[in-house]
Amino acid sequence: MENIVALSIVILGIALSLFISFYHRRSTSSTANFYVAGGGISPRVNGWAMLGDYASAASFLGVAGAVALMGVDGWWLALGFFAAWIVVLLLIASPLKNVGKYTVADLLNARFKGKERGIRTIAMISTLALCVMYLIPQIVGAGHLFGLLLGWDYLPTVVVTGILMGVFVVLGGMKGTSYNQAIQGAILFGALLFLLVFGVIAIFSGNPVGVVTAANEMVPPLLVAANPEAVALTASMAANATSGETITAVRELMPAAATAVTPGVGLRSLADNASLVIALFFGVLGLPHILIRFYTVSSAKEARRSAEITIWGLAVFYAAVFFVGLIAMYGLYPQLVALLADGQRGIATNMTMPMLGDMLGGQVLMGIIAAGAMAAMLSTSAGLLISATTSLSHDLYKGILNPDSSDEQQLRFAKIGAGCLALVAIGMSIWLKEQNVAMLVGMCFGIAASTFAPALVFAVWWKKLTSQAVIIGMATGLVTSLLFTFGRFFGVDSILGLDVLVNPALYSMPLAVFVTVVVSLATKDCGEIEEFMAKAHGK
Amino acid sequence: MTKSKFAAIALAIYTVLYFGVALMTSATFAEIAAIPLAGLPLAIWGGLLIILTGVVITRLYLKKMSEEESE
Numbered sequence: 001m002e003n004i005v006a007l008s009i010v011i012l013g014i015a016l017s018l019f020i021s022f023y024h025r026r027s028t029s030s031t032a033n034f035y036v037a038g039g040g041i042s043p044r045v046n047g048w049a050m051l052g053d054y055a056s057a058a059s060f061l062g063v064a065g066a067v068a069l070m071g072v073d074g075w076w077l078a079l080g081f082f083a084a085w086i087v088v089l090l091l092i093a094s095p096l097k098n099v100g101k102y103t104v105a106d107l108l109n110a111r112f113k114g115k116e117r118g119i120r121t122i123a124m125i126s127t128l129a130l131c132v133m134y135l136i137p138q139i140v141g142a143g144h145l146f147g148l149l150l151g152w153d154y155l156p157t158v159v160v161t162g163i164l165m166g167v168f169v170v171l172g173g174m175k176g177t178s179y180n181q182a183i184q185g186a187i188l189f190g191a192l193l194f195l196l197v198f199g200v201i202a203i204f205s206g207n208p209v210g211v212v213t214a215a216n217e218m219v220p221p222l223l224v225a226a227n228p229e230a231v232a233l234t235a236s237m238a239a240n241a242t243s244g245e246t247i248t249a250v251r252e253l254m255p256a257a258a259t260a261v262t263p264g265v266g267l268r269s270l271a272d273n274a275s276l277v278i279a280l281f282f283g284v285l286g287l288p289h290i291l292i293r294f295y296t297v298s299s300a301k302e303a304r305r306s307a308e309i310t311i312w313g314l315a316v317f318y319a320a321v322f323f324v325g326l327i328a329m330y331g332l333y334p335q336l337v338a339l340l341a342d343g344q345r346g347i348a349t350n351m352t353m354p355m356l357g358d359m360l361g362g363q364v365l366m367g368i369i370a371a372g373a374m375a376a377m378l379s380t381s382a383g384l385l386i387s388a389t390t391s392l393s394h395d396l397y398k399g400i401l402n403p404d405s406s407d408e409q410q411l412r413f414a415k416i417g418a419g420c421l422a423l424v425a426i427g428m429s430i431w432l433k434e435q436n437v438a439m440l441v442g443m444c445f446g447i448a449a450s451t452f453a454p455a456l457v458f459a460v461w462w463k464k465l466t467s468q469a470v471i472i473g474m475a476t477g478l479v480t481s482l483l484f485t486f487g488r489f490f491g492v493d494s495i496l497g498l499d500v501l502v503n504p505a506l507y508s509m510p511l512a513v514f515v516t517v518v519v520s521l522a523t524k525d526c527g528e529i530e531e532f533m534a535k536a537h538g539k
Numbered sequence: 540m541t542k543s544k545f546a547a548i549a550l551a552i553y554t555v556l557y558f559g560v561a562l563m564t565s566a567t568f569a570e571i572a573a574i575p576l577a578g579l580p581l582a583i584w585g586g587l588l589i590i591l592t593g594v595v596i597t598r599l600y601l602k603k604m605s606e607e608e609s610e
Contacts, residue, residue, distance in 0.1 A: 076564045083557045086593045090546040263572035273565040304601045311597040315590050
């Protein structure tokens, strides 16, 4: 086997993650422990865990890979991920912490007491849809990673990934997940900085300006792959020439082509871009697995210390990922062109970082990078499946289908549900294997921005919001966003006369907000406003 | 100024800044995004400004919250 050392490190990393989950799972004795580790996580660990949760595999693999293929146009996505954090902090982090509810449905029900059934139903459906959609990029990324390490076909790697996710769900629990995510955050962050520093030293003789100089010369691989003459030239030089010589030769062949720092190589239309920007900016407001981290520390002061660690980490991470992407483009130039010309865009995009690790630090560094990314994908998937199965057993089975059910029956229903969800996600991952994982995550942001985000923001800031508006608004956002998301997957050009864009949010989020406002003004059940608002805003 | 008012103003400023830079990176405004400034295109400086402003706003907001809590 070619990558035995790297594979061993990945297996070791997965085993360590499983041990951490299992060790802390033993101390899980209540729902508070399970969901938020009883508020007992230290601010430093929580800060790193938030970083690991937020800037996980999609950013690390997807954004850096996109920069390596198309230059600076691959970086704009990262800015959206970063900016969304500021929106969460300013808009709902504080009210959410004050209300002290773990799930979106619980928070909405805290305001609209007595209307649990309708809100729980739509929240559950939205949670399940988001869970499946968010699982897909994790499985696609993990599948490619295993494929790179083992040389397996994509299909068996996806099955192995699905089984591993199931094991993580069984072990589950927030405390273990927190420590895992903190370790993953530190590994990914450290690996990124190592690639940056060591890449500059090894490839550019320690001169950081050399990265910018090279970027101004490189024709992005995406453009090269579209030019048969340039592909042939790159292939003919691959065996005997350095990356730098190949880059110079390609530039001579395509003197007028854009450079790696020229906007325009992969720019989207204004409508596509606006849709993606809206999704990224507002989407995190509707992603509970990020928001829930504010509860895992004991006080507001500690939550702030966590947030401070996270923001510094994110700032460095998202700035560094751009330069690492450029270094990867330079170092892996012939390989990236060859992969693109061969139609393997998924591998070219998502596996750039492990390949760069292999080039700079051999199999050990490749293994560390792959292990960090793999563990991040698995724990994110486990967290998603836990939240979905909780919703299935608690909201659907006990709440609607069988109110008198025992714990054992609920657990059985949840496990079967988790299996079904994972199967759906695996099936879709096989279908969508050539997609960039960061773009797939962006679609989840679009769905979240159209469902939970308006409901949550209105719930904590607008007194006139009614329970009917929450239900109808979320349903409208969900149906519209899924319609346009699947339209995109099926290659449909337009739906109801509207162009299908790279992300559904441009249509679905404003529509959800509009419907929520109109229905609120037409109905009267505003819930326990005074009590809820006083609690949310600490008055 | 209360922390809520501060948050509203900071969010408004940041929203304008982010959407301005993010929409500049559309095909429609590619020429503006590519305007060179100190060796790099304008859009890259805009991106770095978004990150820097985000850090500054976070620091100020957390400081504001701490002050309000200690009052």
